[in-house]
Amino acid sequence: MVDLLFYVAAGVSVLCALGVVVSANPVQSVMMLLGSFVGIALIYLLAGFQFLAAIQILVYGGAIMVLFLFVVMLLNQGDPVVLAREQGVLRKEQLAVGLAVAGSALAVLLVAVVRTDLPRPIFGYLWPEGGLDPLLGMAQAMFGPYVLAFEGASVLLLATAVGVMTLAKRQRSTPVAAANEEVSA
Amino acid sequence: MNVPTEHLLILSAILFAIGMGGFLLRRNMIVVLMSIELMLNAANLAFLAGARQHSAQAGHWVAEGPVMVTFVIAVAAVEAAVGLALVIAFYRRKQTVSLDRLSPTGATSKAN
Structure with missing residues (x-):
């Protein structure tokens, strides 16, 4: 029963992922991506x-x-007029090369997975009896051996906040003048 | 859930390939960023499949996989924020989010 639920969630996430790539409207893509994420969350x-x-x-x-949806709507990407203007023509050879690269990546990964002989222990737990709670073990690892990486992630997030504000700031004058201002500041 | 690890890894491979296809084939920068998110999710799924396999074999929870997934999620959030800020900056210059209008030098292209 639970196994069946896994295959349902897997199917939903794969179909939604295909929808992200195929649908012409970015708003639809965002919604499909949400479906895919929810399916993956169910698998977790x-x-x-x-x-x-x-x-x-x-x-x-x-x-x-929300960030994606916000940008899609800010840039008016759901508008049919804008969509028609943005629609690039994908040449046949581009399509063929793209599909070939993605397909060969899939083939390599699938062959690697199928040819690897993994042991089959019993996975039949949702919440393990005894043993270390997964969250407790994760917290101990994250604030133990990986504390430097954790602090690095927080520095990265801070740097991102500052960088995004700089990038998305409306330029007051010409780009060159703004760049000069930033250099002198 | 008693699904073998192979099936999780196969799902991860399929999702990664779909994301890769979207990354290579789509012209809309926002959809390309979404495809990257899909690929990161596939990698997360593979990490968790490995963590689950190791945990079941060792008989206790192996925390490295979940920790790595947490870092990947943090980096994915960072990547989405920076990528979308770049998309907005690009849109201000060119009034479009099509990758066709992206020139290698960053100069305003005369061809269009």
């Missing part, structure tokens, strides 16, 4: 990573999706 939940499922919904389904 089924595999016993409850905290990561919550993070997946909160950060991906909440923050990142």
Whole structure:
């Protein structure tokens, strides 16, 4: 029963991922991406990573999706007139090369997975009896051996906040003058 | 859930390939960024499949996979923010988000 739920979630996430790539309207793409993320979150939940499922919904389904939707709507990308203007012509050879590269990546990955002989332990737990709670172990690892990486991530987030504000700031004068201002500041 | 790790990895491979196809084939910068998010998600799924396999074999939770996934999610958020800021900056200059209008030098292209 639970296994069946995994295959349903997997199918939903794959179909939604295809929808992201195929649909012409970026608003539809964002919605499809949301569906894909929710399907993956369900798989995390089924595999016993409850905290990561919550993070997946909160950060991906909440923050990142809102950011994408906000930009799509800010730039008026859902508008049919804009869509018709933006629609680039994809040449046949471009399509062929793109599909060939993605297809060969898929083939290499699938062959690697199928040819690897993994042992089959019993996975039949959702919440393990005894043993270390996954969240507790994760917290101990993150604030133990990986504390430097954790602090690095926070520095990265701060740098991003500053960088994004600089990038998205409306330029008051010509680009060259603005660049000179930034250099002198 | 008693699904073998291979099936998780196959799902991860399919999602990664779809994301790669979108990254290579789409012209809309926003959709390209979304495809990158899809690929990062596929990588996360592979990390968790590995963590699950190791945990089941070792008999206790191996925390490295989930920790790595947390870092990947943080980096994905950063990447989305920076990428979308770049898209907005590009849109201000060219009034479009099509990658066809992106010139290698960054100069305003005369061809269009």
